[in-house]
Amino acid sequence: MRMLERELRSLNPSVKLILLLAGVFHAAFLSGAVVLLTHVLTAAALVALSRVRVKRGFALGALTTLIGYTWVNYALFVYNMGLAPEEALARVLLLDARITAIILYSAFFVGTTDPAALATSLSLQLRVPYVYAFMSFVTLRSAPMILGDLESMTAFRRVKGYLSWRRPYRYLLSLFMPILYLSVRRATLLAIAMESRGFGKYPHRTYMKPTEVTSRDWVFTVLYSAVVALGTAASLAIPL
Amino acid sequence: MSGAQQKLTTVELTFTAVLSALVGAVFLFWSNVVWDLAKLTLGLLFTPIIYGMWFIGATLPAYIIRKPGIALLGEFLAAVFELAYGTQFASTVLLYGFMQGLMTELVLLATRYRRWGWATMMAAGAAPALWAAPADTLLYAITAPLTYEQCLVFWSLYFVSGALIAGALVKALVDYVARSSSMLDFFAVGRELKGVPQ
Amino acid sequence: MSSPAVRVRDLKVAYPLAERHVLNGVSFEVGRGELALVLGPTGSGKTTLLLTLAGVIPSLIPARVEGLVEVAGRYPTEEGLASLAGTVGIVFQDPESQYIMPTVLEEVYFPGENLAFPRDEVARRAVNALELVGLSGYRDHRVETLSTGLKQRLAIASVLALDPEVLLLDEPTAHIDMRSAREIYELLSVLKRSGKTVIVVEHRVELAEDIADKVIHIRGDGSCEVYPSLRDLVEKVGAKSLAAEGVWLPPEYAPAAQCREARGGWSKTAGNPARTPLVEARDLSVRFGGNNVLSGVNLEVGRGELVVVLGPNGSGKTTLLKVLAGVLRRYSGYVSIAGGPPHPSKVAFVAQVPELQFTERTVEEELASVLQSRGYKKGQALQRARELLRARGLGGLSGRVVYELSQGEKRLVSFLEMELLERSVYLLDEPTFGLDMKYSAFVVAEVERLVREGKTVILVTHDSWVLLLLNPKVYGLSQGRIVFEGDLRSLLLSRDAWEELAFRPPRYALKALEEGGLDSVISEHPARLRCLYEDAGA
Numbered sequence: 003m004r005m006l007e008r009e010l011r012s013l014n015p016s017v018k019l020i021l022l023l024a025g026v027f028h029a030a031f032l033s034g035a036v037v038l039l040t041h042v043l044t045a046a047a048l049v050a051l052s053r054v055r056v057k058r059g060f061a062l063g064a065l066t067t068l069i070g071y072t073w074v075n076y077a078l079f080v081y082n083m084g085l086a087p088e089e090a091l092a093r094v095l096l097l098d099a100r101i102t103a104i105i106l107y108s109a110f111f112v113g114t115t116d117p118a119a120l121a122t123s124l125s126l127q128l129r130v131p132y133v134y135a136f137m138s139f140v141t142l143r144s145a146p147m148i149l150g151d152l153e154s155m156t157a158f159r160r161v162k163g164y165l166s167w168r169r170p171y172r173y174l175l176s177l178f179m180p181i182l183y184l185s186v187r188r189a190t191l192l193a194i195a196m197e198s199r200g201f202g203k204y205p206h207r208t209y210m211k212p213t214e215v216t217s218r219d220w221v222f223t224v225l226y227s228a229v230v231a232l233g234t235a236a237s238l239a240i241p242l
Numbered sequence: 243m244s245g246a247q248q249k250l251t252t253v254e255l256t257f258t259a260v261l262s263a264l265v266g267a268v269f270l271f272w273s274n275v276v277w278d279l280a281k282l283t284l285g286l287l288f289t290p291i292i293y294g295m296w297f298i299g300a301t302l303p304a305y306i307i308r309k310p311g312i313a314l315l316g317e318f319l320a321a322v323f324e325l326a327y328g329t330q331f332a333s334t335v336l337l338y339g340f341m342q343g344l345m346t347e348l349v350l351l352a353t354r355y356r357r358w359g360w361a362t363m364m365a366a367g368a369a370p371a372l373w374a375a376p377a378d379t380l381l382y383a384i385t386a387p388l389t390y391e392q393c394l395v396f397w398s399l400y401f402v403s404g405a406l407i408a409g410a411l412v413k414a415l416v417d418y419v420a421r422s423s424s425m426l427d428f429f430a431v432g433r434e435l436k437g438v439p440q
Numbered sequence: 441m442s443s444p445a446v447r448v449r450d451l452k453v454a455y456p457l458a459e460r461h462v463l464n465g466v467s468f469e470v471g472r473g474e475l476a477l478v479l480g481p482t483g484s485g486k487t488t489l490l491l492t493l494a495g496v497i498p499s500l501i502p503a504r505v506e507g508l509v510e511v512a513g514r515y516p517t518e519e520g521l522a523s524l525a526g527t528v529g530i531v532f533q534d535p536e537s538q539y540i541m542p543t544v545l546e547e548v549y550f551p552g553e554n555l556a557f558p559r560d561e562v563a564r565r566a567v568n569a570l571e572l573v574g575l576s577g578y579r580d581h582r583v584e585t586l587s588t589g590l591k592q593r594l595a596i597a598s599v600l601a602l603d604p605e606v607l608l609l610d611e612p613t614a615h616i617d618m619r620s621a622r623e624i625y626e627l628l629s630v631l632k633r634s635g636k637t638v639i640v641v642e643h644r645v646e647l648a649e650d651i652a653d654k655v656i657h658i659r660g661d662g663s664c665e666v667y668p669s670l671r672d673l674v675e676k677v678g679a680k681s682l683a684a685e686g687v688w689l690p691p692e693y694a695p696a697a698q699c700r701e702a703r704g705g706w707s708k709t710a711g712n713p714a715r716t717p718l719v720e721a722r723d724l725s726v727r728f729g730g731n732n733v734l735s736g737v738n739l740e741v742g743r744g745e746l747v748v749v750l751g752p753n754g755s756g757k758t759t760l761l762k763v764l765a766g767v768l769r770r771y772s773g774y775v776s777i778a779g780g781p782p783h784p785s786k787v788a789f790v791a792q793v794p795e796l797q798f799t800e801r802t803v804e805e806e807l808a809s810v811l812q813s814r815g816y817k818k819g820q821a822l823q824r825a826r827e828l829l830r831a832r833g834l835g836g837l838s839g840r841v842v843y844e845l846s847q848g849e850k851r852l853v854s855f856l857e858m859e860l861l862e863r864s865v866y867l868l869d870e871p872t873f874g875l876d877m878k879y880s881a882f883v884v885a886e887v888e889r890l891v892r893e894g895k896t897v898i899l900v901t902h903d904s905w906v907l908l909l910l911n912p913k914v915y916g917l918s919q920g921r922i923v924f925e926g927d928l929r930s931l932l933l934s935r936d937a938w939e940e941l942a943f944r945p946p947r948y949a950l951k952a953l954e955e956g957g958l959d960s961v962i963s964e965h966p967a968r969l970r971c972l973y974e975d976a977g978a
Contacts, residue, residue, distance in 0.1 A: 078387030108332035140259035200554030
């Protein structure tokens with residue numbers, strides 16, 4: 003099992019992305035019960051086998067999405083489209099299955115993909131020029147700083163008593179200006195620091211930790227396609 | 243503009259990347275708080291009136307920098323941010339980011355990156371809806387419980403919201419900042435608004 | 441060997457939208473294996489000079505450049521920054537804005553990868569660079585977990601991975617503690633001896649004094665003069681003049697006669713011990729995601745007392761202030777401010793990064809907005825804001841856009857706006873962060889004023905030198921724990937605590953510790969120094 007987990011986590015990010023997207027499209031276009039069940043089970047299996055640790059924020063978001071989706075759709079099916087409750091329920095369950103599959107695939111992707119590996123894979127496998135792909139590193143690096151800044155800024159505004167009397171759009175503007183200023187400053191320094199170390203000098207570069215498409219990825223592709231094909235065949239055989 | 247001027251500088255790239263982190267943070271807030279709030283208060287049919295916020299990753303940096311590729315990069319990087327921060331739609335978010343950014347990019351390409359008036363910006367802001375509306379309908383079946391007429395209203399709100407939030411609002415905001423401070427002097431928008439010869 | 445590594449002749453640089461030249465006729469030469477120290481007032485062309493030498497100007501930052509610039513046989517102004525990668529390396533003051541990769545090793549791989557070296561070469565250079573700066577043990581650490589001092593060393597390592605001939609450093613110690621600063625200059629000394637040419641902008645000149653082969657003084661009008669040593673510069677230009685430019689000169693340079701009257705001599709600010717403290721923390725602990733940011737912190741500050749919490753980055757200082765300010769509520773233990781729980785309305789909190797406080801466009805609007813939140817009408821608020829600025833000698837800043845001010849000016853504005861809240865407890869987060877001596881002296885004067893007015897001030901810093909300009913009660917915070925409590929005198933005598941607190945006083949204090957005269961260091965010197973800088977700066 004450990005080996006399986008390790009293998010799943012070492013899959014090439016681009017391969018994973020393409021296959022999962024194909025899966026999502028497949029689930030969307032052939033949205034019969036059997037197909038959707040196949041996807042939900044497959045996605046759940048992937049999440050379980052690679053022992054993804056789901057973060058609290060993710061789980062919460064997923065849950066609220068599902069609940070909101072279910073509730074709103076059911077209500078609208080019954081009152082807006084005048085469907086009988088049983089039919090509405092059936093339709094809602096199908097939709098829920100689709101969303102669940104997408105969420106589980108997403109959990110698998112996020113839980114097993116290192117953002118740095120994804121950025122490298124974009125340049126190496128998908129042939130995105132590395133100067134663009136590497137900007138992912140910059141965005142990810144800036145993220146905690148910006149979130150920290152936003153938190154500090156709201157704290158200082160509370161100390162100054164700024165919120166209580168200004169209209170909301172002014173408040174947001176007062177947050178936007180300093181962040182923009184700090185962003186320009188950081189971006190300029192970062193750009194100089196990067197270019198002075200050769201960034202962008204040549205169109206190609208060496209990768210110390212390259213991502214590759216290995217036999218592992220081919221095996222996964224074949225297996226996944228087989229599962230999806232089986233599901234499609236089954237759905238044709240069992241009309242639901 | 244000469245060809246050399248159209249090449250992206252590293253500062254423009256890093257600025258787009260840093261801005262996309264901010265945009266991504268806004269996206270997170272918009273997805274997790276505002277979307278659900280809107281569904282509750284406005285009902286599903288009118289919820290897309292807030293959708294335009296998810297297109298600003300493309301229009302905001304593109305309007306500031308005014309060079310090819312920025313709209314696509316900005317929206318994609320904001321999607322990368324969302325991915326890293328564990329959006330529950332991780333599997334499709336990158337594709338959405340890419341396609342939405344591409345739609346804006348195509349509109350700007352059509353204007354040769356030279357027109358930055360209200361009409362262009364509203365078109366650029368509405369363009370990503372060309373992906374978002376069909377994709378949400380086909381992939382997420384978001385319009386399943388709506389009648390055909392309601393779907394039309396629903397989809398058109400994507401475009402309206404995009405034009406207003408990602409187009410007009412972004413333009414107004416950036417114009418204000420570029421005029422009232424020197425922060426953006428370094429980029430195309432600052433230079434043009436302050437009349438520095440190119 | 442005969443031709444100099446860096447040669448500049450009659451360099452003139454002017455930014456677009458600016459009428460005057462930032463650098464106006466600068467000429468100097470620096471030989472191979474030499475270290476040149478660049479000094480000058482804030483806003484003069486020091487950074488511009490370094491950026492031009494690196495080729496950032498005009499390729500990345502547009503500006504009009506005239507004159508000859510030759511670095512290691514190359515021409516930066518013509519070739520541009522990217523072409524010079526490998527020949528010239530540049531390091532800035534903010535280590536946070538210089539790294540992009542997640543781990544230390546990847547960060548030193550980055551330059552070699554960019555220049556498409558073969559993999560074993562990239563690895564070899566990376567390992568050598570890490571060893572040179574002493575970070576070999578941190579190979580797999582995530583960069584974000586390093587202290588700023590180590591991050592700065594990593595920045596230098598990453599630049600060294602390309603083995604440049606010339607190294608340019610712009611105020612490399614501005615954001616880091618004094619012990620790490622010393623280590624960085626030891627590193628520069630090693631690099632110099634190995635044949636590299638180093639040009640460094642530094643206002644804490646004591647750190648570079650011994651290894652500098654020449655001093656380049658950029659004057660306010662953009663011209664420059666080269667001196668063989670710091671002493672020479674001080675003799676020719678004058679201590680007061682240099683002080684006005686923000687250089688940290690030791691107290692020996694303060695003309696004793698004029699500064700005899702110790703202005704605002706520190707009365708021992710320990711409040712009446714029997715009175716209940718105004719700010720109190722008992723067994724305060726804060727945990728973030730598995731880390732103990734603060735553990736069992738005990739703190740007592742009496743009314744009207746000045747307390748400094750000293751500690752390196754990551755010791756939990758800002759977290760402590762956030763708890764006291766009432767903006768961080770997840771903590772265990774007992775905290776009381778003025779007899780009640782902490783709340784944002786009870787304190788005046790001055791930020792480490794002033795921009796985070798600002799909400800308005802111009803300085804007067806910014807100050808006015810604080811007054812408006814207290815109930816003033818807009819017109820009245822603006823009026824009072826202008827008056828206050830004039831009273832403090834900052835009238836010229838009234839109509840300026842806040843984001844266009846210098847770091848020091850921004851800091852003063854952030855101070856002023858917090859004063860307008862008229863609260864009794866002040867929390868200052870690294871108030872001298874990134875400031876030169878002149879503005880640090882202004883900050884010290886502000887702190888003095890607050891104490892004179894009877895305010896309670898809790899100041900958090902890693903700046904060992906500024907500590908000597910005050911005479912506070914000191915709490916030493918290291919990795920979330922209080923490891924020292926006492927006055928300045930006991931701190932200076934407790935050498936074993938210095939390591940943990942990344943504390944290292946300036947040379948004149950070290951000398952006094954060895955040769956005697958500690959009392960004058962604590963009581964007289966600060967006043968003389970402040971006098972030197974205030975007169976010159978005000």
